[in-house]
Amino acid sequence: MSKRSIAQVLVGIDGNTVLFGARKIKTKLITEMHKHGLSEQVQVIETGSIGPANQGVIIGVYPAGEMYGNITEEEVVEFVQERFVKGRPYKKLLLSEKLPAGIDLTAYDSRKTQYLGRIVLDNCGKINPEDIEEYIGMRGYEALGIILKEKTSEEVIKIVRDSGLKGRGGAGFPTGLKWSFTAKVKDTPKYVICNADEGEPGTFKDRLIMEGDPHKVLEGMAICGYAIGANTGYIYIRGEYQLSIQRLEKAIKDAEKLGLLGENIFGTDFDFQVKIKIGAGSYVCGEETALLTSMEGFRGEPRFKPPFPAESGFLAKPTNINNVETFANIAPIILNGAEWFKKLGTESSSGTKVYTVLGHIKRSGLIEVPMGVTLREIIYDYAGGMSSGNFKMTQIGGTAGNLLSSEFLDVPLDFQSLKEVGYSLGSGAVLIMNETVSVVDFIKCCMKFFVHESCGKCTPCREGTRYAYEILDKISLGKGKADDIESLKLLGESMKDSSFCPFGQSAPNSLLNSLSLFPEEYNNLLIK
Amino acid sequence: MGCPCDEKELTDKQKYKQLKEFINESKNKKGYLIPVLHMAQVIFGFLPPEVQNFVAKEMNTPVSVVTGVVTFYSYFKIFPTGRHTITICLGTACYVRGAKKIMEELEKKLGIKIGETTEDKRFSMGVQRCLGACGLAPVIMIDKDVHGRISAQKLDKILELYK
Ligand SMILES: Cc1cc2nc3c(=O)[nH]c(=O)nc-3n(C[C@H](O)[C@H](O)[C@H](O)COP(=O)(O)O)c2cc1C
Ligand code: FES
Numbered sequence: 085m086s087k088r089s090i091a092q093v094l095v096g097i098d099g100n101t102v103l104f105g106a107r108k109i110k111t112k113l114i115t116e117m118h119k120h121g122l123s124e125q126v127q128v129i130e131t132g133s134i135g136p137a138n139q140g141v142i143i144g145v146y147p148a149g150e151m152y153g154n155i156t157e158e159e160v161v162e163f164v165q166e167r168f169v170k171g172r173p174y175k176k177l178l179l180s181e182k183l184p185a186g187i188d189l190t191a192y193d194s195r196k197t198q199y200l201g202r203i204v205l206d207n208c209g210k211i212n213p214e215d216i217e218e219y220i221g222m223r224g225y226e227a228l229g230i231i232l233k234e235k236t237s238e239e240v241i242k243i244v245r246d247s248g249l250k251g252r253g254g255a256g257f258p259t260g261l262k263w264s265f266t267a268k269v270k271d272t273p274k275y276v277i278c279n280a281d282e283g284e285p286g287t288f289k290d291r292l293i294m295e296g297d298p299h300k301v302l303e304g305m306a307i308c309g310y311a312i313g314a315n316t317g318y319i320y321i322r323g324e325y326q327l328s329i330q331r332l333e334k335a336i337k338d339a340e341k342l343g344l345l346g347e348n349i350f351g352t353d354f355d356f357q358v359k360i361k362i363g364a365g366s367y368v369c370g371e372e373t374a375l376l377t378s379m380e381g382f383r384g385e386p387r388f389k390p391p392f393p394a395e396s397g398f399l400a401k402p403t404n405i406n407n408v409e410t411f412a413n414i415a416p417i418i419l420n421g422a423e424w425f426k427k428l429g430t431e432s433s434s435g436t437k438v439y440t441v442l443g444h445i446k447r448s449g450l451i452e453v454p455m456g457v458t459l460r461e462i463i464y465d466y467a468g469g470m471s472s473g474n475f476k477m478t479q480i481g482g483t484a485g486n487l488l489s490s491e492f493l494d495v496p497l498d499f500q501s502l503k504e505v506g507y508s509l510g511s512g513a514v515l516i517m518n519e520t521v522s523v524v525d526f527i528k529c530c531m532k533f534f535v536h537e538s539c540g541k542c543t544p545c546r547e548g549t550r551y552a553y554e555i556l557d558k559i560s561l562g563k564g565k566a567d568d569i570e571s572l573k574l575l576g577e578s579m580k581d582s583s584f585c586p587f588g589q590s591a592p593n594s595l596l597n598s599l600s601l602f603p604e605e606y607n608n609l610l611i612k
Numbered sequence: 613m614g615c616p617c618d619e620k621e622l623t624d625k626q627k628y629k630q631l632k633e634f635i636n637e638s639k640n641k642k643g644y645l646i647p648v649l650h651m652a653q654v655i656f657g658f659l660p661p662e663v664q665n666f667v668a669k670e671m672n673t674p675v676s677v678v679t680g681v682v683t684f685y686s687y688f689k690i691f692p693t694g695r696h697t698i699t700i701c702l703g704t705a706c707y708v709r710g711a712k713k714i715m716e717e718l719e720k721k722l723g724i725k726i727g728e729t730t731e732d733k734r735f736s737m738g739v740q741r742c743l744g745a746c747g748l749a750p751v752i753m754i755d756k757d758v759h760g761r762i763s764a765q766k767l768d769k770i771l772e773l774y775k
Contacts, residue, residue: 100747103758137747138761285703285742323687324744364646364685367741381643382677383684399642442705442746449747483704483741513746517708529707533741539684 091168092127094144096134096209098295099288099327104140105157112157113143116164126168132296134209137288137440137449139179144209153179203428203436204412205452208296213331216338219299225344227418228303231310232352240311241267244414246422248434253279253370253407254481254511255586256433256499262404265394266312269402274314276305277379277398277405280321280328281363281370284482285533286513289438290408292450294321294328297412298335302358304411306345307418309356312404317358320375323365332360367537368587372405374539385541386585409438409512429455432500437509443478443516446471456496459488463516473518477601481510483530484590487597523605527598528556534591545588548579552595564610573599627655628666635670645671645681649688658689686740693736694729696774699753703742709749710763715739717764718752721771735774 095101095110113128134142139153145167154177155163166174211218219225231240245260266274278301282290294301305317321329336358339345347355361379368374369384376398378384397403413435417425426434433455439462442448446468453466459478463469478488480497486507488495495501502509517526534549552575558564576592576599583589599606622630634651638644648667649659656663659682668675682688700715715726718737722730729736745751748760752770759770 100745100760103745103748103760282744283742286705286746288744288746291744322744362650364650365687366685378646379643381645381681383680440746442749443708479704513705515705515708521708526704526708529702529712530704532702533704536741 090125091148092129092146094129094131094134094146094209096132096142096144097130097327098133098292099325100133100137101141102327106141108157109141109143109155109160112160113164116160117168120164120169122164122168130212130214131210132208132213133292133450135449135451136179136447137442138447139449142179148173151179152177202452203416203425204293204300204409204438205296205450206416207300208292211297213296213298214334216299216335216342216344219297223419224299224415225303225339227415228306228310228344229350231307231418232350232354237267237311237313240307240418243418243422244311247417247425248422249410249413249417249425250433250499251407252409252413252437252512254284254484254508256509259406259410262394262406263308263311265392266314266402266404269395271395271402272313273316273401274312275398275401275403276309276312276314276317277375277403278305278317278319278408278411279370279372279375279405280319280325280408281375282322282325282408282511283367283370283537284484284511284513286442286479286482286515287440287511289440289450289512291322291325291328293408293412293438294325295331298328298331299339300412300415301408302332302335302339302345304406304414305358306349306356307414308404308406308411310354312402314402314404315355315357317356318361318379318398319358320361320363320369320379323362329360329362336360366539367533368539368585371585371587374585375405376403383539385539386587388584430496430498430500433498437497437512439512439514441467441514441516443514444471444473444518444520445469445516455498456501458494458496459514460493462497462514463493467516470516470518473520475516476519476521477517477523479515479517479530479594480513481508482513483533484587484593485510485513487527487594487601489601491601522560523598523602524556524560524609527595528553528560530594531556531591534587538588538591542584542588544579544582545584545591548575548583548588549591551575552579552592556595559606559609562609562611564606566610568610569599569603569606622655631655631663631666632670635667639671645673645678646685649678649682653688658692660690660692692729694733696735696755698735698737699743700726700737700739701741701743701745701749701751701753702739703746703749705742705746706750711750713764714750714752714762714767717767721767735771 097106117123117126134144141155143152163174207222241260241263249259250256251259280290363369366384369378371386373387374384393403393405429435436452436454438452451466499509531553535553538545538549540546555568555572576596579592580589631652635648652663664678668678702711722735724730726737726739743751743753745758750762751760752762754774
């Protein structure tokens with residue numbers, strides 16, 4: 085047998101799989117291959133998340149494209165024996181014979197039955213995130229090189245604006261427009277900040293993007309730096325995201341060594357440095373002005389806008405803040421052009437969206453699908469249907485997001501269509517629930533979250549969340565009266581209108597939705 | 613300066629000295645209060661009023677600002693904790709998957725409520741709203757280990773791992 089590498093085994097190492105011993109499994113795979121004299125033919129490679137989040141450690145076998153789940157250390161011995169010594173698929177743990185497949189990975193537009201590929205997660209689960217060469221092999225840093233040599237900063241902003249890219253951090257603000265605000269301001273130094281706080285329960289897409297393809301985020305930030313005239317970037321990241329922090333730190337060092345970050349990038353006179361700031365655990369710090377206050381070392385309370393960060397942000401200097409996923413879209417847009425990007429998704433929302441799909445469904449995890457895919461498609465095409473019971477409701481965009489009943493299964497998920505029904509897309513969390521979940525209990529749990537995380541600066545939010553929780557608690561214990569429902573509505577509306585920042589304004593979202601979609605669940609619990 | 617956890621029990625005096633050195637290194641950098649408090653918690657294990665006062669004095673900041681920051685972020689602790697800290701996730705994804713039952717079960721087993729420490733100082737218990745491991749819901753974290761897809765039956769076996 086010839087001695088060159090004929091197969092690759094990819095071990096998905098991310099925050100989830102590490103807990104199931106992914107690193108030990110990688111080592112065990114290497115020793116087993118060695119035992120059978122297969123070390124040269126079969127390469128064992130570490131990669132980021134392969135997709136599913138409820139199947140333990142996942143490994144992919146290329147070029148066959150098989151995906152295996154729930155691998156344990158003991159299982160490795162038999163797996164190597166069957167798959168590589170005997171050469172047949174290891175049926176017991178086979179999840180899928182064709183990688184990338186189904187939910188797991190692909191932006192597959194079922195209406196056009198056309199394979200579209202992924203943008204943000206294109207490299208995740210394929211390359212080793214700790215090896216800069218592999219990123220470069222996937223045209224990494226090419227976009228940065230092109231703009232530095234061939235494009236003015238105005239041209240870069242124009243491409244981003246023409247692509248129609250909107251912020252993926254929740255609010256959906258047009259990214260190109262935001263960049264142009266900061267670019268216009270004369271004051272220096274300017275800053276680029278990547279918002280990686282991701283505190284929204286049920287959301288972990290940014291973590292998997294950073295773990296799976298850290299360089300793509302860095303490249304997006306550097307391009308932004310060039311476009312707006314900033315030489316320093318910060319990544320504000322949750323302290324819990326240890327693996328992301330490690331991989332980003334390594335990525336920054338490696339890129340600096342090759343002159344792709346740091347001083348005189350690509351031999352031009354453009355300098356761009358990236359630093360990491362670690363958060364200390366507070367949900368509201370994800371809000372951009374609170375994030376700035378926290379970065380300056382204070383209680384992370386939001387500030388009044390205007391002035392907007394574009395004029396007076398970090399240390400009162402012009403600052404552009406974007407979400408991780410937003411930055412990860414930039415390099416592909418530069419490489420392929422605005423028109424290409426606009427072809428994906430819908431009229432109002434170009435491109436794809438990364439979702440974390442969770443709850444009572446067969447396959448939970450990370451998916452990237454074109455904007456405009458419906459909830460029904462997510463549940464039945466990508467997530468394999470309900471795992472038990474019947475569909476009852478979905479919360480999209482996390483705790484601060486909206487609650488949807490079965491009436492909404494066919495609304496296209498994009499910024500405009502949701503706005504038309506009074507909803508918003510939010511962070512990308514999709515939590516699917518069956519009839520075993522009580523609406524009142526669920527809303528009570530969400531409200532508890534807000535009571536805990538309210539920063540206390542303004543009264544409607546600090547007192548409103550607490551009071552709403554108390555009423556919900558009373559109702560759930562069977563002690564509520566009809567006028568409690570009216571109080572909840574009034575309270576919710578006033579929090580929406582009068583809270584200082586979007587935290588308090590969005591806290592009653594799901595509560596108000598539930599009152600209008602599931603009134604009977606409340607009524608049944610009231611004292612008659 | 614090596615990692616403070618390398619050495620066995622330091623005396624209080626040594627601990628304050630270590631903290632002072634760290635503060636002096638970072639004193640003039642803007643936004644350094646949070647990293648200093650991080651370090652202080654590594655050295656002392658928690659941040660009692662004495663330590664907060666010390667930080668305030670050394671950094672020329674009002675104590676009210678220091679206390680304000682300490683109480684704002686969930687990472688900072690003002691009470692001593694047990695040898696192991698159990699954090700139960702009550703985020704929505706975990707909630708839907710039965711986290712409340714797990715919490716009740718743990719309260720029963722250990723005889724303590726959220727925010728308390730067992731008498732033998734073995735466990736402290738707290739809650740968090742989403743640990744960012746929702747794919748594994750329900751989730752608890754003990755010290756730095758995350759245990760996913762917990763059920764009431766599995767608890768004994770897991771607790772056994774932490775003496
Ligand atoms: C309470 C609250 C929490 C937020 N949390 C996050 C977060 O964790 N990550 C994020 O990117 N944006 C978060 N945002 C949105 C940011 O304020 C900001 O709009 C976003 O980072 C801008 O990036 P984008 O334009 O790329 O979307 C949050 C907003 C609010 C009101
Ligand atoms: S909700 Fe529990 S880990 Fe996210």
